[in-house]
Amino acid sequence: NYVVGYPHVPAEPTFSSYSNSVIIGIQEMACRIELQLVGGDTACSGRVEVQYGKTWETVCDSNLDFNAASVICNELGCGQAVTTVGAAHFGEGHDLIWKEEFQCVGNESLLQKCPWMSHPNETCSHANDVSVLCSGYGRYRLANGSTGCSGRVELRHGGAWGTLCDSQWDLQAAHTLCQHLDCGFALSTPAGQLFGTGDGPVWNGTIGCERNKSRLRDCPVTALGATECPPGSEANVVCSGCPGGRLVNGTECSGRVEIRHGDTWGSLCDSHWDLQDANVLCHQLNCGYAESIQGGARFGEGSGTVWSDAFHCEGTESCLWNCSHRALGNPACSPRNTTSVICSGANELRLVNGSSPCAGRVEVKHQDQWGTVCDDYWDMTAAGVVCKQLGCGVVLSSHFNGHFGQGSGQIWLDNTVCGGNESALWECDHNRWGNHNCDHIEDVGVSCSGYGGYRLANGSTGCSGRVELRHGGAWGTLCDSQWDLQAAHALCQQLDCGFALSTPAGKLFGTGDGPVWNGTTGCERNKSRLRDCPVTALGATECPPGSEANVVCS
Known part of the structure; x- marks a missing residue:
């Protein structure tokens, strides 16, 4: 600081007497480092060249690591670094060679913000010029739509915003983009010039979004380049437009619930959350209905804010934030007490x-x-x-x-x-x-085989009740026409309820409101689990009133 601020700094100061940190400070004040990738197949791959002052210089492969490559890709709007390649992979440069080693952490916004260390005696030729390959894209946005969740798809690639051609655009990629923009899920990908054509470049490429990719930045982008796109072939999307709710750390339709206040995402405390609320969130995410809600940080505790909003959903709302709710701020709710949801899935x-x-x-x-x-x-x-x-x-x-x-x-x-x-x-x-x-x-x-699971319904304990059977995806009552003490004993054992005390007849435990299943349940004395007993000719049937299968286990 003394040297920079001293009123009589010579025009060409001698740096040898100062520490390396002083040199860095003077360089950063004096000039900006420009950078470019040269010789690659796209604007986001090629030989690294930096300009400090008026001259472009290549960089030796020993002076630039993956952390520095990550900074370069980010600064150029080229997404994430894929790899660094030495030995002049994209051809040899012809001008000067940069003599400093970049010592980046990887999260710097600009290459010039990385410290660097001079190696004046290093011998490096253009045969050692380093190259960087980036994933090829930086950010996405929707242009010219009536809301922030519809419009023409624009992609930032190589530092320039341009329209994405729809030659490789499909509903799966569109769905992932809607999630990425916190806009719910994709309702449609309309063709034509509904949202205009744009005046920038047109980017083309294969965007390979698989079913488990919940953010577009995770989808591989290949062969991206400027191209002629036939008129009316711009990629468009209309998203459902439900912001502020997502599931993380699980699958597309299961995970820890996170909500957003302003720009801050945080886990949701489980103290004011129920299955009705979860149903709305599942619907919002195009994930069907809520099968279960689970506390105890089933999908991890998270590391950020924990919100304690109280939602009161009727179940008919299209978006979670359409429900009546109170924002209770960030109370003393432990990350261990956050809620999770398992949805039935969109498929x-x-x-x-x-x-x-x-x-x-x-x-x-x-x-x-x-x-x-x-x-x-x-x-x-x-x-x-x-x-x-x-x-x-x-x-x-x-x-x-x-x-x-x-x-x-x-x-x-x-x-x-x-x-x-x-x-x-x-x-x-x-x-x-x-x-x-x-x-x-x-x-x-x-x-x-025809059945999935058993449970006891409407009993005074978990070990007594009306026998219900899951068959064909639906829970229903088992008719007692083929029900006996041997089968009841196997069920009690399966449910870890000891042995069968009785199989009372009648409507002791109610009738249920689902289907009634009938069939032959052939349990022998050596069958210790009901799932091991053969079930044949199972189907929905009329069961005489009072003929439901019941059991009381020990």
């Missing part, structure tokens, strides 16, 4: 053309359209995921070649490979939605 699954709800052709509902699944790589493990997801017990057989008849319309999934632990079929590895090389003769089918 649906069913079996059709079979003899029961647990057998038939596999169909998936995606983007509000039912479609089939191709048999490429299909096996019993994938079929088992279907049975489990539908609450249909275990898989008995898997069927090919349109066994349950050929479907029509979309073929949604192909090359489906499951590990067996997935909770939904679309969580398995597969091609992108709708990407296949199949005909409907290859539609798969599944036959399941």
Whole structure:
């Protein structure tokens, strides 16, 4: 500071007597470092060149690491650094070679804000010029829409804003953009010039958004470059426009609840949150309905603010912030007491053309359209995921070649490979939605054992009540026509409720309001779990009043 502020600093001071930090201060005051990437395939890849004063200089590969590359990509509006490449990957420079080593942390906004250390005696040739490859994009925005959540898609690439051509634009990428902009989910991707054409460059490229990408910055962007885009081929999107609520640290439709006040996102305390509120949030996120809410930081505690808003939703609201609510600020709510939601998911699954709800052709509902699944790589493990997801017990057989008849319309999934632990079929590895090389003769089918789980309803304890069975995705009462003490004993053991004391007849535990399932439950004396007992001919039926299956366990 003394040297910079001294009124008689010589025109060409000698720096050898000052510490390196003083040199950095004088350089930063005097000149700005400009930078560019040269020789690459796009504006966001190439040989690193810096200009300090009037001359462009290349940088030696030993003087620039990945942290510095991250700063360069960010400064140029080129997204994230992918890698650094030495040995003049994009050709050798011809001018001077930068003699300083950049010592960036990685979060600096400009390269000139990084400290650097001089290596005056270093020997480095243009054969060692370093290059950087960035992910290729910086930020997204919507232009010319009637709201901040609709418009023409613009992308910042190589320091310039331009329109995205729709040649590789689809609803999945649009959905992820809406989430990225905190605008809910994508309602449509209208074609044409609904939102104008823009006056900047037009960027083209493949934006590969998979089902588990909840932020557009996580979607790979390849082969991006300026191109001629046919008139009317600009990428457009209309988002649902519900801001301020999201699920994190889980899947697209499950996770810790976060809400936003101003520019601050924070976890939501579980003290004023119920299933009705969660239903609205799931609907807002295009994730169906709320299956459960869970406290105790099921999806992690988070590290930021904890909000304690009290929502009072009727259940018909389209957005969480349309509900009546009170903002209680940031009280003493522990991160361990934040709430989580598991939604049913935007996609649906069913079996059709079979003899029961647990057998038939596999169909998936995606983007509000039912479609089939191709048999490429299909096996019993994938079929088992279907049975489990539908609450249909275990898989008995898997069927090919349109066994349950050929479907029509979309073929949604192909090359489906499951590990067996997935909770939904679309969580398995597969091609992108709708990407296949199949005909409907290859539609798969599944036959399941026919039941999914048991529970006791309306009892005074958790170990007594009316027997309910989950079958075909629905909970219903079990008719007692095939119910006996042996089966009751197996159920008590399965529920960790000891053994069966009695199977009282009548309406002791009510009648329920769901379907009534009937079938033969053949439990032998060596069956210790009801799920091990064969269930046959299960179907919805008329059950005489007072014929519900009941049990009292020890």
